[in-house]
Amino acid sequence: MSFDAGLLGRFLKGDKRACSRIISIVEDARPHMAEYLEKLQAHTGRAHIIGITGPPGVGKSSLINRLSTKYLECGKNVGVIAVDPSSPFSGGAVLGDRIRMGDISLNPKFYFRSMSSRGSLGGLSHATIDASRVLDAFGKDIIIIETVGTGQSEVDIMEACDTVIVVTMPGTGDDIQAQKAGIMEIGNIFVINKSDRDGAERTLREIQSMLMLNPMNADYEIPVVMTKSNVGEGIEKLIDSIDAHYEYLKKTGRLSEKRSLRSVSVFEKKFLCELKSKINSILLNDAEFLKIKENVAGGRMSPDSASIRIMEHIEKKMFNAAGK
């Protein structure tokens, strides 16, 4: 399979199928992935990337439907990437976020893509940031990324987005849950969805008192928005909050700061990934590696000294290869 300039051309003309195919190339890390992304890079940087995270069942997908509907009404071009978990046993997945999209799915300015986390544990898949770059280059004004239903520590979304929305609902725990490290620290906006349920006021107070102790809160006040996504209540206020956060990022220079950090992080991850596959290829059928592994399995060598030994071995092997 060679690099397909025609595919790229169709993509740049706005062909949806070409966009889908390039996302697949990126998702599967197929040959020439880097070439496609390289060619798209010049067209990126225009979209506002919004992340939506929170526990399973709080209404993230329904909220995305409501937000997208409003953005489409304002004439915006909207892309959604929704991540659902993969099976730790089979590697397969059932991706069901599309169910909530209903009528907007046929709007020509709307694009929705499901993604399996493919074993990744941070709430996204390895390819999610790259897929958002593809949608950015495709001309989306707004890109919404939905994480898997998160627990407490899946914070990859923070790096992938400009604006992070943490969605919760009444009755998900006491005030100490709100003080815990992890996901409660990364929200630029908090949403209490299903706010007609008992305990909404209490959840609001708990989040607000958590935010009051937040030292990063000095020049930007993190809003807490009450919504009922089933009837569309609170959505306009949420959109105002999203816009206000974006303005704040632009005004203070934090937007470019965030995006630089994202680029560097993507670079580091790609490079580590390359390094890993390089090392795997070096160790494939390597006699010393197999011997060390057997010794660890048999209890004759500790995992600790084994890992030091194998690193020395790799260094020697790479050095010899470079010397030739």
Next chain:
Amino acid sequence: METKIKVLVAKPGLDGHDRGAKVVARAFRDAGFEVIYTGLRQTPEQIVNAAIEEDVDAIGVSILSGAHNHCFGEIMELLKKQQIDDILVFGGGIIPADDVQYLKSIGVAEIFGPGTPTDVTVDFLKKNIAGRE
């Protein structure tokens, strides 16, 4: 490089019986496939659009309402109109033998009737989707 078999499991028409679709979706998941489930009452337009956006290898249509000839017909027509020939279409449901013959004549790859072991469907897809590109 990691290529997975991706299947759209779709429920067109007005019947709300999606137990079969869900059992099949689950079997695909356990076979290592990535399954996109559309939910109930999808129009042929929505199904084909979803298949394009998700870049799937196959569309599995579950239909019990009796409107199979119409629904499959429209899906095949929409695919043809967009010159899509790399998506396998298959189906399941209560479909009489005569209609199965008709559906195959318009390009539906296979129909799996009630009682088909899920392994049979899984093997069929593995055999017929020879890893794109």
